Amino acid sequence: MLRKVDDFFNKAYMGVSVILLIVVIVATTIQVFTRYIMNASLSGTDEVARFAFVWMSMLGASICVRTYGHAVVSILNDSLKSKIKLQKSHDLIIQILIFIGAFVILKYGFNLVQMTAKQRSAGLGIPMSYTYACIPVGALGMVINAIANIVDDIKMIKGGTDK
Amino acid sequence: MTYAIIIFALLFFLIFFGVPIAYSIELSVVGFLLITGLKPMIIIPQKMEIGMDTFVYLAIPLFTFAGYLMEQGGLSERLVDCVEKLFGWIPGSMGTITIICCLFFAALTGSGPATVAAIGALMIPTMTSNGYTKTEAAGLLAAGGALGPIVPPSIAMIVYATTMGLSVPTMFMAAMVPGIVLGLLFIITNTILFVRKGIKPEHKHYTAKELLHSVWRALGVIFLPVLVLGGIYGGIFTPTEAATVAAVYALILGLAYRQLTVEKLINAMKKTVTTSAMVVFIVGASNAFGTILAAANIPKTIANALLPYLSNKVVYLLLLVVLLLLVGCVMETVSSIVILAPILIPIGIELGLDGMHLGILFSVTLIVGFITPPFGLNLFTSAATSEVSFAEVVKGVAPYLIASLIFVLMIAFIPQISLTLPALLGM
Amino acid sequence: ADKTFQLGHVNTSSDDDQYQYYAVTFANKLEELSGGSIGIDIVTDSVLGGERDMFEGMQMGTVDMALITNFSLGSFDPEWQVFDLPYMFMDREEAYSILDDEEITGPMQENLYNMGVKSLGFGDGGFRHVICNGKPINSADDLSGMKIRLPETAIYVDAFKAMGANPTTLAFSETFTAVQQGTVDGLELPISSIHSTGYADICEYMSLTGHFYSPFQIQIAASIWDTLSEEEQGWMLEAAKAATDAEREFVQDKEQEFIDEMAANGLAVNEVEDKESLAEAASTIYDDYAGEIGQDLLDTVKAKLGR
Numbered sequence: 001m002l003r004k005v006d007d008f009f010n011k012a013y014m015g016v017s018v019i020l021l022i023v024v025i026v027a028t029t030i031q032v033f034t035r036y037i038m039n040a041s042l043s044g045t046d047e048v049a050r051f052a053f054v055w056m057s058m059l060g061a062s063i064c065v066r067t068y069g070h071a072v073v074s075i076l077n078d079s080l081k082s083k084i085k086l087q088k089s090h091d092l093i094i095q096i097l098i099f100i101g102a103f104v105i106l107k108y109g110f111n112l113v114q115m116t117a118k119q120r121s122a123g124l125g126i127p128m129s130y131t132y133a134c135i136p137v138g139a140l141g142m143v144i145n146a147i148a149n150i151v152d153d154i155k156m157i158k159g160g161t162d163k
Numbered sequence: 164m165t166y167a168i169i170i171f172a173l174l175f176f177l178i179f180f181g182v183p184i185a186y187s188i189e190l191s192v193v194g195f196l197l198i199t200g201l202k203p204m205i206i207i208p209q210k211m212e213i214g215m216d217t218f219v220y221l222a223i224p225l226f227t228f229a230g231y232l233m234e235q236g237g238l239s240e241r242l243v244d245c246v247e248k249l250f251g252w253i254p255g256s257m258g259t260i261t262i263i264c265c266l267f268f269a270a271l272t273g274s275g276p277a278t279v280a281a282i283g284a285l286m287i288p289t290m291t292s293n294g295y296t297k298t299e300a301a302g303l304l305a306a307g308g309a310l311g312p313i314v315p316p317s318i319a320m321i322v323y324a325t326t327m328g329l330s331v332p333t334m335f336m337a338a339m340v341p342g343i344v345l346g347l348l349f350i351i352t353n354t355i356l357f358v359r360k361g362i363k364p365e366h367k368h369y370t371a372k373e374l375l376h377s378v379w380r381a382l383g384v385i386f387l388p389v390l391v392l393g394g395i396y397g398g399i400f401t402p403t404e405a406a407t408v409a410a411v412y413a414l415i416l417g418l419a420y421r422q423l424t425v426e427k428l429i430n431a432m433k434k435t436v437t438t439s440a441m442v443v444f445i446v447g448a449s450n451a452f453g454t455i456l457a458a459a460n461i462p463k464t465i466a467n468a469l470l471p472y473l474s475n476k477v478v479y480l481l482l483l484v485v486l487l488l489l490v491g492c493v494m495e496t497v498s499s500i501v502i503l504a505p506i507l508i509p510i511g512i513e514l515g516l517d518g519m520h521l522g523i524l525f526s527v528t529l530i531v532g533f534i535t536p537p538f539g540l541n542l543f544t545s546a547a548t549s550e551v552s553f554a555e556v557v558k559g560v561a562p563y564l565i566a567s568l569i570f571v572l573m574i575a576f577i578p579q580i581s582l583t584l585p586a587l588l589g590m
Numbered sequence: 591a592d593k594t595f596q597l598g599h600v601n602t603s604s605d606d607d608q609y610q611y612y613a614v615t616f617a618n619k620l621e622e623l624s625g626g627s628i629g630i631d632i633v634t635d636s637v638l639g640g641e642r643d644m645f646e647g648m649q650m651g652t653v654d655m656a657l658i659t660n661f662s663l664g665s666f667d668p669e670w671q672v673f674d675l676p677y678m679f680m681d682r683e684e685a686y687s688i689l690d691d692e693e694i695t696g697p698m699q700e701n702l703y704n705m706g707v708k709s710l711g712f713g714d715g716g717f718r719h720v721i722c723n724g725k726p727i728n729s730a731d732d733l734s735g736m737k738i739r740l741p742e743t744a745i746y747v748d749a750f751k752a753m754g755a756n757p758t759t760l761a762f763s764e765t766f767t768a769v770q771q772g773t774v775d776g777l778e779l780p781i782s783s784i785h786s787t788g789y790a791d792i793c794e795y796m797s798l799t800g801h802f803y804s805p806f807q808i809q810i811a812a813s814i815w816d817t818l819s820e821e822e823q824g825w826m827l828e829a830a831k832a833a834t835d836a837e838r839e840f841v842q843d844k845e846q847e848f849i850d851e852m853a854a855n856g857l858a859v860n861e862v863e864d865k866e867s868l869a870e871a872a873s874t875i876y877d878d879y880a881g882e883i884g885q886d887l888l889d890t891v892k893a894k895l896g897r
């Protein structure tokens with residue numbers, strides 16, 4: 001059940017991220033094209049590109065929690081390689097810390113979105129909360145992925161031998 | 164000083180305990196705010212978003228995407244084939260070729276990990292079939308990747324120039340000679356290692372027609388750096404926009420060569436999303452960290468504590484190099500620049516050192532940090548690409564690390580390496 | 591000092607800089623008035639953040655005080671855009687007369703207070719002028735088709751479109767390269783910024799177009815303001831008033847000094863012959879912004895200026 005929810009989140013986040021990457025490329029291409037080739041700039045392309053970029057980054061960063069894709073100094077974990085249960089316990093503590101970190105971002109990111117609902121972006125005049133929403137939405141994915149990792153770790157520690 | 168000790172103790176503990184770097188940075192801020200109550204916690208998400216929401220950082224996913232497209236679209240393979248046919252007869256040539264490919268690729272992307280991933284996929288098998296062990300190959304590849312951010316264009320240098328108010332093109336020009344010098348040092352190191360192993364290179368003979376054919380096949384790829392650098396210097400686009408041009412060009416070329424399928428394209432996009440998100444998320448967390456440092460006056464405190472020791476140029480340069488190598492060990496380059504350059508560089512300028520020289524020294528020293536354990540993005544990427552353990556990559560990279568340290572000292576004490584080319588061009 | 595507040599701004603810590611001058615004058619006067627009980631710690635170079643995030647910071651209670659340029663306020667409270675309209679003020683006297691008019695700015699400052707930010711006073715950021723390569727600007731015809739870099743502020747971009755230019759919104763960090771390599775023909779900034787950012791070295795012409803006036807405010811988080819005694823509040827307001835008076839003189843002297851210096855170093859500086867043509871073309875956007883700003887406010891300001 002948890003795994004299904006988690007898979008769904010990661011697939012959705014990845015799908016949206018890929019679309020956002022396309023938006024970044026198209027927006028910046030249009031910026032060069034209209035300025036240099038058509039000699040008339042389309043305004044707002046840089047704001048669109050940055051909007052897509054921050055969203056892509058937060059969604060992508062949440063996927064990295066599940067795939068263990070975040071950069072890490074793994075000396076301690078590597079040294080525990082021969083003791084699977086100890087290694088998993090160590091990872092369990094790390095995943096709990098990630099959960100706490102992500103939860104702080106989620107909670108206060110949500111407050112931030114509420115606070116900036118009336119504020120408009122400088123170029124296109126869209127509510128700033130639309131941009132800031134990437135923070136709690138990304139953090140939500142991080143929280144879910146950290147929980148999924150925690151559950152996996154606990155299963156392994158409890159004597160799972162499937163690895 | 165208590166503030167400084169609290170936040171750095173938390174940061175180092177979390178990093179070495181094995182918490183991912185981005186979360187280590189964020190959690191040290193969370194812990195610091197819980198202990199001191201200096202600012203409300205909402206500053207963390209706000210500064211994270213603002214740290215990421217910066218136009219020049221668009222170059223990170225775009226250059227990374229260009230790198231993956233070159234790998235997936237078979238462009239890297241054409242380049243490698245061309246270089247192999249031209250230089251295959253030299254002792255240790257496969258290693259030399261890898262370094263040359265990295266140099267070439269470095270001119271296209273600003274990203275070390277992208278260089279490692281793109282060249283590694285092709286050169287690891289080629290090297291291991293030519294007498295290299297996997298450890299040697301992985302170490303060499305990680306080192307070659309350090310050329311990525313040194314040879315222009317470079318994300319680290321865009322960030323540095325932006326932070327310290329230098330001109331980006333001048334800085335790129337200043338980095339050109341240092342990049343080539345480091346490439347040569349790596350080639351020398353590789354040749355010495357290979358000759359000492361006593362393996363003779365294979366002697367393949369190619370006809371002029373074969374050689375010309377392979378150059379012809381690679382011609383489209385060779386045009387990419389001309390397009391990127393020519394576009395920036397020709398006033399068509401900005402360095403960030405150049406990253407888009409590189410990605411779009413690599414896409415078109417990959418499609419034209421009929422090697423880029425929809426599946427490969429989506430694969431490249433997915434890799435781009437996670438690779439760049441990892442880096443950008445560190446940038447965001449670092450912005451929160453940096454703001455808290457500033458609000459707690461920590462940079463000034465540290466600078467004041469160091470000041471008595473920084474009274475002459477030689478001591479200053481040596482301390483700067485040592486400090487940055489240590490920082491490069493544990494921190495990501497972009498955040499190190501944003502946090503530390505404004506504190507450390509004004510002291511050097513006060514001592515009469517050149518701002519551009521210091522900028523190049525600062526950037527290359529941090530980039531050497533990419534290949535210094537325990538924290539080095541290139542080491543992680545190379546371990547992943549070559550399918551060897553982190554410890555083995557570290558063993559393989561050691562000789563190149565020594566070459567890099569000699570290089571850093573050269574840059575520190577021979578400013579002409581950095582300053583002559585821009586001066587000749589009147590920049 | 592019993593209380594110390596951090597005052598952030600986005601300019602440099604140079605003695606020549608008007609924001610820094612304002613901050614220093616304010617800090618000194620406040621120290622004097624309070625007998626040293628309130629200290630100000632000035633934080634320059636955007637180290638506390640850009641203007642958008644410092645304003646948000648004051649609302650959230652993470653930033654104590656800041657100098658905020660008028661064009662950053664429009665995102666939070668659109669009525670401030672009335673001062674961002676092109677050629678709203680033709681000279682400094684017009685600008686000062688409106689900004690010092692409590693009937694106009696009083697209620698606007700009250701609105702900011704309700705948003706969590708107390709405005710203490712106005713500084714003079716100067717008029718913005720075009721600096722470019724290719725040709726000087728003497729009329730709307732000259733500006734036609736020129737690629738001018740603008741900050742990402744809709745009203746600024748629309749004004750330049752109306753004046754016939756091809757406005758392009760680049761990040762400021764990419765603009766120097768873009769001007770140097772000819773990606774854009776030029777940009778527009780206040781004189782002191784043109785001087786401090788080195789654009790005079792890479793541009794041929796500075797035309798004194800004076801298209802936008804750029805006031806800035808000294809602001810404090812309302813959450814802090816409310817904890818101050820009435821006496822302390824009085825000191826703050828008095829120090830701000832003193833800083834405003836001193837800085838208005840300072841900026842005019844400095845601008846002349848900068849123009850002379852840049853001209854001596856080879857920058858061609860010109861008064862704009864047909865400023866009317868620019869003002870007339872630009873005024874077409876007034877109606878577009880009347881709704882956001884408020885027709886009443888716009889009409890009142892225009893009436894007071896005799897337009």
Ligand code: NA
Pocket residue numbers: 268269270271272273274310311312313314315316317
């Ligand atoms: Na590069």
Ligand code: NA
Pocket residue numbers: 491492493531532533534535536537538539540
């Ligand atoms: Na390192």
